[in-house]
Amino acid sequence: MIILRSIAETRKALDEWRRQGRSIALVPTMGYLHEGHLSLVDEAKKHADRVVVSIYVNPTQFGPNEDLDKYPRDFAHDEACCQARGVDAVFYPDNAVMYCPDHSCWVTEESLSQTMCGAARPGHFRGVTTVVLKLFNITQCNVAVFGRKDAQQALIIQRMVRDLNVPVSIIVAPLVRAPDGLAMSSRNKYLSSDERQRALSISAGLKQAAALFAGGERQAAALCELVSAGITKAGGNIDYVVVMDRDTLRPLTTIDRPAVLAVAAFFGKPRLIDNVFLD
Amino acid sequence: MIILRSIAETRKALDEWRRQGRSIALVPTMGYLHEGHLSLVDEAKKHADRVVVSIYVNPTQFGPNEDLDKYPRDFAHDEACCQARGVDAVFYPDNAVMYCPDHSCWVTEESLSQTMCGAARPGHFRGVTTVVLKLFNITQCNVAVFGRKDAQQALIIQRMVRDLNVPVSIIVAPLVRAPDGLAMSSRNKYLSSDERQRALSISAGLKQAAALFAGGERQAAALCELVSAGITKAGGNIDYVVVMDRDTLRPLTTIDRPAVLAVAAFFGKPRLIDNVFLD
Numbered sequence: 011m012i013i014l015r016s017i018a019e020t021r022k023a024l025d026e027w028r029r030q031g032r033s034i035a036l037v038p039t040m041g042y043l044h045e046g047h048l049s050l051v052d053e054a055k056k057h058a059d060r061v062v063v064s065i066y067v068n069p070t071q072f073g074p075n076e077d078l079d080k081y082p083r084d085f086a087h088d089e090a091c092c093q094a095r096g097v098d099a100v101f102y103p104d105n106a107v108m109y110c111p112d113h114s115c116w117v118t119e120e121s122l123s124q125t126m127c128g129a130a131r132p133g134h135f136r137g138v139t140t141v142v143l144k145l146f147n148i149t150q151c152n153v154a155v156f157g158r159k160d161a162q163q164a165l166i167i168q169r170m171v172r173d174l175n176v177p178v179s180i181i182v183a184p185l186v187r188a189p190d191g192l193a194m195s196s197r198n199k200y201l202s203s204d205e206r207q208r209a210l211s212i213s214a215g216l217k218q219a220a221a222l223f224a225g226g227e228r229q230a231a232a233l234c235e236l237v238s239a240g241i242t243k244a245g246g247n248i249d250y251v252v253v254m255d256r257d258t259l260r261p262l263t264t265i266d267r268p269a270v271l272a273v274a275a276f277f278g279k280p281r282l283i284d285n286v287f288l289d
Numbered sequence: 290m291i292i293l294r295s296i297a298e299t300r301k302a303l304d305e306w307r308r309q310g311r312s313i314a315l316v317p318t319m320g321y322l323h324e325g326h327l328s329l330v331d332e333a334k335k336h337a338d339r340v341v342v343s344i345y346v347n348p349t350q351f352g353p354n355e356d357l358d359k360y361p362r363d364f365a366h367d368e369a370c371c372q373a374r375g376v377d378a379v380f381y382p383d384n385a386v387m388y389c390p391d392h393s394c395w396v397t398e399e400s401l402s403q404t405m406c407g408a409a410r411p412g413h414f415r416g417v418t419t420v421v422l423k424l425f426n427i428t429q430c431n432v433a434v435f436g437r438k439d440a441q442q443a444l445i446i447q448r449m450v451r452d453l454n455v456p457v458s459i460i461v462a463p464l465v466r467a468p469d470g471l472a473m474s475s476r477n478k479y480l481s482s483d484e485r486q487r488a489l490s491i492s493a494g495l496k497q498a499a500a501l502f503a504g505g506e507r508q509a510a511a512l513c514e515l516v517s518a519g520i521t522k523a524g525g526n527i528d529y530v531v532v533m534d535r536d537t538l539r540p541l542t543t544i545d546r547p548a549v550l551a552v553a554a555f556f557g558k559p560r561l562i563d564n565v566f567l568d
Contacts, residue, residue, distance in 0.1 A: 017454065021456075110451065110452065112400065112537075113452050114398055114399045114400035114401065114448060114452060115396065115397065115398050115399075115418070115448060115449045115451075115452035115453055116396070116397050116399065117394065117395070117396055117397075117453070118394065118395050118396075118397060119393055119394050120393045120394075120395065121391065121393035122393065139394070140453070143453055144452075144453055144454045147453055147454040147455050147456055148454045150456060169393060169394060170394045172389065172394075173389065173392050173393060173394035173423075174394055174396070174419070174422055174423055174426055175296065175423045175426040175427045176426050177300075177426055177429060258391075
């Protein structure tokens with residue numbers, strides 16, 4: 011496994027693979043890897059000959075009052091995880107490699123990004139789409155794999171690829187949960203054991219709501235109220251609990267098309283997100 | 290020479306060239322080709338094995354009160370010009386190919402685009418950077434050639450390529466003038482012969498200013514006043530006459546670094562632009 015720090019060495023190494031006729035899959039991450047990320051590596055391997063994991067805590071997707079400085083980092087751990095999982099290369103740039111001091115170009119998505127995490131975190135998705143396009147261009151990957159936990163992010167990336175004709179196939183891999191049901195996230199590290207116990211109300215509520223839906227419930231409000239009540243009872247601070255059209259991310263009253271029931275809530279400092287698809 | 294109307298057939302044809310090891314240069318145009326465009330084709334041939342000209346009047350770079358509907362179009366003429374000049378393929382999409390009805394992703398440049406044509410034409414450069422990135426992604430060209438008449442546009446494209454790590458080399462080719470000195474432009478078609486005669490005040494003023502600069506004049510105001518006076522005397526309606534730092538497009542008072550003296554002015558309806566470099 012090779013560690014790539016600069017754009018020039020990354021292009022050189024990946025050009026060599028391309029010359030050998032190898033296809034390349036990228037798994038973009040912010041590091042502090044867990045089983046959710048590593049499941050994306052497994053998925054990537056199914057779609058390409060070589061797997062590159064990028065590890066970069068992208069400052070432009072954090073708001074001024076967010077947890078950029080406190081975002082967990084552990085490169086030695088990440089490197090060992092990638093090595094063990096059979097990753098071919100890790101792209102691990104620093105900020106000077108990724109952004110010029112007079113950086114002035116951005117990729118924006120102006121529809122899907124207006125709601126949910128986009129409403130709560132202004133500028134977040136502009137940072138995400140910009141850095142992801144940069145990573146695509148640096149690696150010129152054939153395929154890129156994203157996790158479904160960030161359902162809105164995955165939809166926005168798919169929209170970007172469509173609208174800007176980016177020659178990369180996007181794979182969205184299933185959400186991975188810890189044995190207790192909590193959606194895997196690097197931010198879970200910051201939950202106290204009490205907070206973690208109470209945060210299980212998110213996944214438990216989503217599971218109950220999905221069962222109600224499977225039983226025939228089609229009113230979005232009924233599902234949202236069920237989930238919200240559980241989180242509030244557990245002492246969580248809700249950012250949003252919504253049922254959205256899965257193509258447009260517009261809110262649904264009656265669930266008459268593919269939908270996503272999505273949650274963002276704080277337990278202590280960490281802001282957690284989770285979702286279930288309703289089909 | 291092949292004519293490509295869809296993205297799928299364009300990718301197929303160009304992938305085949307790539308498989309054969311051919312490099313590809315793109316010359317993005319809005320058609321109604323003149324000798325300025327065709328000089329870009331000549332330049333493109335020096336840098337790649339195959340030359341693709343795109344012909345697309347991009348609606349998203351026109352403001353609501355601009356000349357989108359009246360922008361001159363003549364595909365038969367353009368096709369003949371490309372054929373005669375040895376172009377290998379023309380990419381000639383329609384709006385439905387280029388933009389989905391729910392298109393929502395944009396590329397923005399937020400520094401260089403704030404002045405000059407960007408100040409006069411809000412949203413213009415957002416349309417330009419978005420469509421150019423789309424064309425780069427559709428063709429996956431190695432090289433792209435732009436004309437120096439649109440000096441600000443060329444700088445913004447170079448900035449976009451740098452900031453988003455776009456794997457395309459940008460060539461900026463010299464401005465081409467008609468024998469009378471007028472910078473070549475598709476919009477010149479709409480000048481009456483009287484307007485055209487009077488519009489020569491632009492290039493004449495720039496030439497005089499460049500001579501003054503060569504003679505030692507370093508005060509931007511002196512050069513701007515000279516050019517402005519000539520255009521005003523000829524009955525032109527000035528949008529801007531400016532001297533800018535050529536890296537940052539910030540206005541210069543004293544010309545102590547590479548600079549551009551740039552003009553935009555109306556003679557009748559057509560808005561004409563022109564510039565000289567001051568080194």
